[in-house]
Amino acid sequence: HAKAQGRGAMVRYAPDLRTEQGRRLTLESHLRRAIAQEELFVEYQPKVELRSDTLAGFEALVRWRHPEYGVIAPDEFIPIAEESGMIVPIGEWVLRSAVAQLAAWRDAGLPLAPVAVNLSARQFLQSEVVETVGGLLAESGLAPGLLELELTESVSMADPERSVVVMRGLGALGVMLSIDDFGTGFSSFSYLRRLPLDKLKIDKSFVQDMAHSAESSAIVQAIVAMAHRLKLAVIAEGVENADQVAALRRAECDQIQGFYYSRPLAAADCADFIRQYAANGAGPLKTPQAPG
């Protein structure tokens, strides 16, 4: 819906950006050239293994540096990319970037930890994602277990039959599969036993409500217990303070991710982070593995 904006906004934005609809259409057309003009980039947010305090891996998060409007967050442009179909080339670009980043760390002699990439519904259901991922891994020579794919519950619910087929294909490649934002979708628990899953990712809304809400706390504990009974690992996202870390430790959550440990990092800063994390007595990281 069109919304009036203040004078400040008028100065910064081109005329057709005065309305939400105008901004959306403009971004959609600009998004088409964003890959070719190298405006997209990826940040990597560390994940920590709670029990051992070791680096568990990273999540790749895409950003768009628009030449006029500055950095645009994925929450704004990913939905536009999904509706326009641009998510397929963009998602493939992110996958390629993440695999190239892992290969660069390997070539620099760094210990390797898995990198997770988000897949959106349209990319998952409408592209040859199994072939794409398989091809990228084969080209790179990386162990498939170093790549993790995060899917939301809505992805698997959009087309359950096709989801099972695609996820089994991805699972057969040896990549790790996790359900993102777990607990926010309208999911049927039956998919948990049909899909070759490795991990559940508890949505940050539960994590951030734990301190004030006995219900959220109970939900977090129940998700961890259920995940473990199903032999799945569980990670909490959006962890911002020490109280949340302590509560998640008590709940026996396996991994955490959030601003408390680190914001998403520029790719160029990750190598230093990996070295520091390894050097500061945080425990051993995985050593580079040959594909097997």
Ligand code: C2E
């Ligand atoms: P997500 O996959 O659930 O990613 C986690 C989001 O939480 C990220 O937001 C991250 O920066 C943010 N976050 C991490 N720690 C904290 C914390 O302690 N507190 C708070 N408040 N937030 C935290 P970001 O990077 O803005 O991404 C938002 C969403 O955009 C992602 O949610 C994901 O759904 C989507 N997205 C990002 N990159 C991609 C991509 O390459 N492909 C697709 N399909 N979607 C992507």
Ligand code: MG
């Ligand atoms: Mg994610």
Ligand code: MG
């Ligand atoms: Mg999430």
Ligand code: MG
């Ligand atoms: Mg999300």
